[in-house]
Amino acid sequence: MNRPILLQKKDLIKPIEQALERIEKIRERKVNNDDSIILEGLFALGVSSFENSISDTLRILLTNIPDKLDIKSEPISKEQLIDGNPLKQAIENKVNAVSYKNLSDILKYFTKTTGINENIVTEDELNSLSEIKATRNLLIHNNLIENSFYRETSGPNKRQPNGMNRRLGVDQDYLFQSLVTMRTVLGKFKTELLEKYADYTKVNAIKKLFAYIFQTPIMVFENEFDVDLERDVISFIKPETSRKAGLSSSERLFFDIWVAHSHENGFEFNRGHFYGIGNREKLGYFIEQIDILKS
Structure with missing residues (x-):
């Protein structure tokens, strides 16, 4: 991708x-x-x-x-x-x-x-x-x-x-x-x-980044976050429809980093055995672009 x-x-x-x-x-x-x-x-x-x-x-x-x-x-x-x-x-x-x-x-x-x-x-x-x-x-x-x-x-x-x-x-x-x-x-x-460039909004940019980072069908952006298109912002997290529990350990780490940066939700790093970074290019790109998540 x-x-x-x-x-x-x-x-x-x-x-x-x-x-x-x-x-x-x-x-x-x-x-x-x-x-x-x-x-x-x-x-x-x-x-x-x-x-x-x-x-x-x-x-x-x-x-x-x-x-x-x-x-x-x-x-x-x-x-x-x-x-x-x-x-x-x-x-x-x-x-x-x-x-x-x-x-x-x-x-x-x-x-x-x-x-x-x-x-x-x-x-x-x-x-x-x-x-x-x-x-x-x-x-x-x-x-x-x-x-x-x-x-x-x-x-x-x-x-x-x-x-x-x-x-x-x-x-x-x-x-x-x-x-x-x-x-x-x-x-x-x-x-x-x-x-x-009417469609080049902040919400759409964040959704594109989400789709790139979480390339799994179980993760639907609208199930994880509430979107305010009129104000062009991502508002609150939606735990009632979240599918984050189905993520792998490494994917869950990415998600926790995402939420920590976008909503200032702290998390404890407890993901079982961690042997290394599989996709360093994706991680590097994610960290490089992460400030887009700030409101």
Whole structure:
């Protein structure tokens, strides 16, 4: 039996929610603030939050569903292969490689990999985002003084510089419109992801882990625990319908560890003769994922 996918939709959208929260705080702080340094700093923070939310969402998705990695992944060094976590490094290399692509390709990879509507970002929104990103890069690398790189990457919404020094501005209006665009696109992503991954709840993740750990027909999750689907929680243990008495000694140990961690029910280790751990891989995976049981 393959290891279960324990992805939860609330974890998947967390980077986007954090970016939306930060963008809202930036919007609040820009009101009645005409200091160019502060406005430029808030603008750079907003764009970075937008970009990082996309990268972090991809990391979470690929970590939980590595089958979504491209067949042609980014190269891994010999040192990374021997000393590190090859899958984690492959994911990191892929996400970093994508982040250096142009914005259109980043969004295409994001929508394709997540499985959401590939046309969710309109042409007008893409044009606005391209110019916003080009301005952020110009701010960081050339003090907002127009150069050829800005002209090549800003797209149809390219702005004209002010004055003889050919410097672009980041005033309140420009910052506000940029925040609105980024907030709108992230809001769309959040809605689409919640719809696409609607079944990836905490309850379903725990049930998948249960089925993987207890591969016996006598153990039915709903017979052991009360499930509150509306609140997405596992509430109390159901001793009246439990079949734990039919488990083997090693399986009962797994169950006792499960309940001890999920419901803080202590137990005495008294399982007869114990000669060794039969399925070390399963035990290791169980311990690695056990915090998912906490409410």
